[in-house]
Amino acid sequence: MEAMIALVIGVLTSGGVFLALRGQTFPVVLGLTLMSYAVNLFLFTMGRLAIGVPPVISATAEAYTDPLPQALVLTAIVISFGMTAFVIVLALKARSELGNDDVDGLHRDEDRRR
């Protein structure tokens, strides 16, 4: 299971980095989203992988898994969700202000004349 989780995180991260380096805003946003998925999984894994054990105290439990990374992931998910929403709106605004979806805006000559 460890190897598989590691592989998933690795693939998500490399996919995210590849997309974030693209020249249009939409792939960049997708890349940032993939990277945030990867880091959320990574944070979750940092509490060690365990199957069928509860994170909170219960009378019947024999062992516990670390609850803290789950709380951290929750926080990180909320933050990355908000950030993704913001960057999507910003990308749309850039699309309408700059007239294209290139991350640099393509009408550089026109800008220079202004």
Place this chain on the structure above:
Amino acid sequence: MNSFAHLPVLPVVLPLIAGIVLLALRPGRPPGAPPEGDQRLAAYPLRILRAHGLSLQRGISLIATLALVLLAIALAHATRDGNFLVYALGNWVAPYGIVLVVDRLAAWMLLMTSLLAVFALLYAIRGVDAGGRHFHVLFQLQLFGLNGAFLTGDLFNLFVFFEILLLASYGLLLHAGGRNRVRAGLHYVVINLVGSTLFLFAVGTLYGVTGTLNMADLAVKLARTPTENLALVQSAGLLLFGVFALKAALLPLYLWLPAAYSHTSAPVAALFAIMTKVGAYGILRVGSLMFGANAGPVAGLFDPWLAPLALATLVLGTFGVLASTTLKQQTAYLVVASIGTLLLAFGLGSVDALAAGLYYLPHTTFAIAALFLLADLIGRARGRFADRFEPGPAMPGAPMLGGLFFVVAVSITGLPPFSGFLGKFMLLQAALDTPLLSWAWSVVLATGFASMIALARSGSLLFYRTHSTHDPASLTPPTCAALAPVVGLLLLGIGLALWAGPLSQHTAATAAQLMAPQQYIEAVLRRSSDSQPLAEAAP
């Protein structure tokens, strides 16, 4: 529990509450815009609010920021003897809960931030804040994030406060919109989102290895890192360094800064003079506490990188200063150069150099903020030529603007008699005992000379190479109220020079406290053993 027990949390709570109140008070839509709901049904107090929302917002925002100055002074006073104020949020003891820790460094940063914020706000309330509905809300939330980042003693909480201050800064950066602002803002947002992801990777790795997030507890556990985990801890630590270097705009991660800072509105750029210093603060705090001299196998993790990168940043920032085409762009590159000087002081590794850096820190923040505001005034006085470096009309009010520009330029480039000279002098003196002596002296002096030439050239072009083809009546001189924030920031700088003796003693004490992280660790972790409301570590 005495009444001052809650003092450490107030600088975080006050701007948050002010921000929420301001959100409720936001001004109504401009006339002509489609109404929200049925206006006739709106209660009378609500209509009053809609009509006077902006002036109410200005008043409350200003009062909250001034109160923050008083709080910062109180905290600086309470920590001047080397006390640590440790505040356990929700009374959960460290290392299980989140603590806020006020030491000399945190109080110093708070005081600097709040003073800067007052003058940035004074400039903003003259009209910039009317460009969008949420300027004051974002401004207070920005202060909320900044203060939290300076106060927190928990690594994950530091991440959360970084996100808060970044999200507020995205809004402020894009305030009032515009083509160039959106483009620069997009770059700024994307690169900071990548930085946040890396921050989380680093925090996650450190938690996975040590099982704690409290910075004092981390310092204890990292000093006992077993050999098999050493590579993991080192990579996580350097990842953290990379993230802080990105926020601080250290080479090679500074390329986002000039565009973002030169295209945003003047008061926001002035406030952002503190934003790069948050990264520098992160490097200093984490570097001295978790990877300091007592950290055993991970001691001095940042040292091989910090000083050389700082020198290179200083050189490239100065090239940018020389090559700039507008005054705002030049100021933005001066930010990069100043972060180079600052991190050089932090990277030399001696107490004296650190003390010099901490003295240089408020000087450079106030001087650069003053130059951003002044660049905006000069741009307005020149009409359509704005702040571009090309001969334009003679400015109305040029003697006043030129005089102020001269003082700011002298201060920034580190010529006597202002605080910049004293800061650089102390830095060079401290560098005498370090192995980087020749590099530090040659680079700091040469770049200081180059930026002096660059600013002299800009000043003579803006103020002397004028042509009279334009009707001077169409240009309006800046009012006294507009000049007041600039003068105020300059007076702060002059105050730094006048009281250089006691202030440099204070920064020396701060540096000594940072170099002995054992006190910090004891203050935070002893809080958990005895249930005193405030644990004080007597030195």
